Amino acid sequence: MRMLNVGIIGSGNISNFHMKGYLELPNVKVIAVCDIDEKRAQAYAEKYNIPHVFTDYNEMLKLEELEAVSVTTWNNGHAPISIAALKAGKHVLCEKPLAMNAKEAQEMVDAAKESNKILMVGFVRRFEEKANLLKKAVEDGDLGDIYYAKTGYVRKWGNPGGWFADKKRSGGGPVIDLGVHVIDLVRYITGKPKPVSVTASTFHKLGMKPHMKGQGRYLSEDYNQDEPYNDVEDAATALIKFDNGMTLFFETSWVLNVKKPHNYVNLFGDKAGAQMEPELEFYEERNNYFTETKPLIETGSDQMNNIFNRQVSHFVDCILEGKPCRNPGEDGVEIMKILDAIYESAETGREVIIK
Ligand SMILES: NC(=O)c1ccc[n+]([C@@H]2O[C@H](COP(=O)([O-])OP(=O)(O)OC[C@H]3O[C@@H](n4cnc5c(N)ncnc54)[C@H](O)[C@@H]3O)[C@@H](O)[C@H]2O)c1
Structure with a gap:
């Protein structure tokens, strides 16, 4: 079975729903977590047994074995973090709203196209x-x-x-x-x-x-x-x-x-x-x-829980099985x-x- 290594950026409330979704999947390992609040990131890593902990997402994105990230930060982090992740060759599941505005959202879509990686927006409903x-x-x-x-x-x-x-x-x-x-x-x-x-x-x-x-x-x-x-x-x-x-x-x-x-x-x-x-x-x-x-x-x-589990599972299927993405970044731009x-x-x- 091909395993997928995933990271979480922003270890607050909603990230727990992403995490629970990943934990349900036998072919996923969450190997890294990042939060600007170091205590929160540490506590999260302990709770979910995550080996790598960061306070700077740029450092986390240097992990070569990391293939995909959930971006679950405040909204102002969505665009810069997702673009950096895509440029580093990682697939991105970004929480809603995709960005602070359409211009930023379009830049994210452009970055996904350039890197040929998936940018999925968390329209969980x-x-x-x-x-x-x-x-x-x-x-x-x-x-x-x-x-x-x-x-x-x-x-x-x-x-x-x-x-x-x-x-x-x-x-x-x-x-x-x-x-x-x-x-x-x-x-x-x-x-x-x-x-x-x-x-x-x-x-x-x-x-x-x-x-x-x-x-x-x-x-x-x-x-x-x-x-x-x-x-x-x-x-x-x-x-x-x-x-x-x-x-x-x-x-x-x-x-x-x-x-x-x-x-x-x-x-x-x-x-x-x-x-x-x-x-x-x-x-x-x-x-x-x-x-x-x-x-x-x-x-x-x-x-x-069910809808978040399905969303995360779909993201993983898009990466591992090449399924067409139900929530492409372009929809976030519209x-x-x-x-x-x-x-x-x-x-x-x-x-x-x-x-
Ligand atoms: N899909 C849904 O139904 C749903 C529900 C709630 C929230 N959300 C979305 O999820 C995102 C997070 O919301 P929340 O309720 O979990 O907020 P939260 O405040 O509980 O968590 C956000 C975390 O991100 C961290 N953070 C902020 N900037 C960062 C950065 N640059 N690098 C690393 N960590 C950073 C914060 O320290 C915090 O721990 C928001 O975009 C929100 O719109 C979606």
Whole structure:
């Protein structure tokens, strides 16, 4: 059996999901970990029995036996680290968002082409069973022409603070953190149409509400309770048009005076409609009655582990078996173009045309 030697760059929260995925695979060995926080990297290496520990990714990339890396750092590290890894001849699985903006993302894709290595973006929700069932239904023409879609990723009180709320390190707030997932899902499921224009608003009204009590929320490892810093939007809304004639309504928030957090992905076609959240359902006309269909598929608490395991396993298959990459870097660029346009439109108050 051919073994693949992998490294982790950024040993924080989400890297554990990559790590668990690699541990499931008999043909993968995680041989190196790097984090600018030396204690965190050391603890991670001990926890997972990883032989090489680094605080500088350039040093780690000198390891000849290292063939691939997961880049799971703050967003501002994604482009420089992935480009350095690709130039050093390593395959890269980079967390979402691919980069801070489309220009950086394109540079990453160019580096992958030059090195002839894989650049895969961590659009992990593409590995959900219901996403793929819905995608298949769209491909089979079950929905007909999809002319309208709606998606939202709405939190009530969910600004994680720390680097997430520091634009220099994150690139933005819920748009780049949460919106990236659901905008990509809609585009992936509907056959990757090209975005052509965006009209958007971002809102900086509520801040992070650090004084709130009564409900738990996820906080970034580097959240500083004494000086909670926040210079990103707390919510956003956008109308995104695509070259296949589809209009997508999008909303997202970290902090919003809404009853409950909720997510949705809804597609409306001229033959049928579908929703993906909380459960996959199809709506159509049958024998002159409005009819709902609900496939009985995977739900439950293992879902998060399952999708990360599938994503990591796919990355490894692309490297070892030459499978075509489901999440190529180019898709990350298209999404970054949309996110750039959301921020630009919000700032200028005008529609932004995407070329
Ligand atoms: N796919 C998902 O559903 C999902 C969920 C959460 C986070 N993420 C993404 O994963 C990434 C990490 O998020 P997280 O929640 O794990 O954050 P985190 O703060 O828990 O971990 C990030 C780690 O990266 C380290 N780091 C930062 N810059 C570095 C550099 N230049 N070199 C080495 N290490 C560096 C930090 O010290 C930290 O330990 C982000 O890009 C985030 O958007 C994805």
